[in-house]
Amino acid sequence: MDDHTCARETKNRLANRKWLACKLVKKLRKYPNLRHSDAAQYFKTKCDLELNKSSLTRALGDARYVVYGDAAAQYGMVRDYGLTLLKSNPGSTVTVGVIPQPNPDDDPIFEKMYVCLEGCKKRFLAGCRAFIGLDGAFLKTRHGGQILSVIGQDANNHIYVIAYVIVPVKNTENWRWFLELLHQDLGDYKKNKLCLISYMQKVCNIYRLSLKMMFIHWAADYIC
Known part of the structure; x- marks a missing residue:
């Protein structure tokens, strides 16, 4: 079988702004602090795509608007959420x-x-x-x-x-x-x-127990 000698293509016209933003929405929901370099590395590793900076910036901006815009809008529905809880869980x-x-x-x-x-x-x-x-x-x-x-x-x-x-x-x-x-x-x-x-008491109790065990071992070795 002949070896392939054609160059690898890392550009794809189908990877437009809308498609990129759709992919980034899922990533942003999982990683809220996703950076530009992280997004570029994700597409390079996952899709073998090398994107220009402006295209990725616009797509990342669209994705952030979807994710963070939804989160901000949900704060306006907190009272409705509370009323629903009271209605479904009386008392x-x-x-x-x-x-x-x-x-x-x-x-x-x-x-x-x-x-x-x-x-x-x-x-x-x-x-x-x-x-x-x-x-x-x-x-x-x-x-x-x-x-x-x-x-x-x-x-x-x-x-x-x-x-x-x-x-x-x-x-x-x-x-x-x-x-x-x-x-x-x-x-x-x-x-x-x-x-x-x-939670602080738990840490303090563990710390006190550790000190007590250290003293017991030290006393066994050095105190007659």
């Missing part, structure tokens, strides 16, 4: 905090949101261990923010989500707001004999 608690604008005619800006579903609340009080863990994580999106969660532990030692909030930053004020609403939903933690532990 739940959904609280939305907003930042009012100087002009009364302007829509307020979303700030934070608290969600505690009735089913999760009742099942936790009825059948889970009297243990509550507090934790938080960053939301890796263009709009940022953090999600704070309160979790329990069921009889099978599985994680059980009780409530969660979306806040701009994890600080004392937002934790207080979160726990005050949780207190209203679950009742007095002393009366219900609930034990609360934060």
Whole structure:
């Protein structure tokens, strides 16, 4: 069989702006901080395409508008989402905090949101261990923010989500707001004999245990 001697073609007219943007939308949803060089490398590796900078820039701009535009528009539907939760889960608690604008005619800006579903609340009080863990994580999106969660532990030692909030930053004020609403939903933690532990306490306990084990081994070797 004769060896191919024709040059490899890395240009394709069918790879137009619309097609490129469609491909990049999927990548941006998975990698929100996708850079221009990353997109170029993706098409080079995946599709064997070498794209000029202007074409890729326009396509990446279109894809970002689709992804980030959709995300921004969804904040305008937060109240509808909350009402839907209350309608489908009677007895739940959904609280939305907003930042009012100087002009009364302007829509307020979303700030934070608290969600505690009735089913999760009742099942936790009825059948889970009297243990509550507090934790938080960053939301890796263009709009940022953090999600704070309160979790329990069921009889099978599985994680059980009780409530969660979306806040701009994890600080004392937002934790207080979160726990005050949780207190209203679950009742007095002393009366219900609930034990609360934060993610920082877990680290400290492990650190103290490590120090204790180090001292035991050191004492066994050097103390008569």
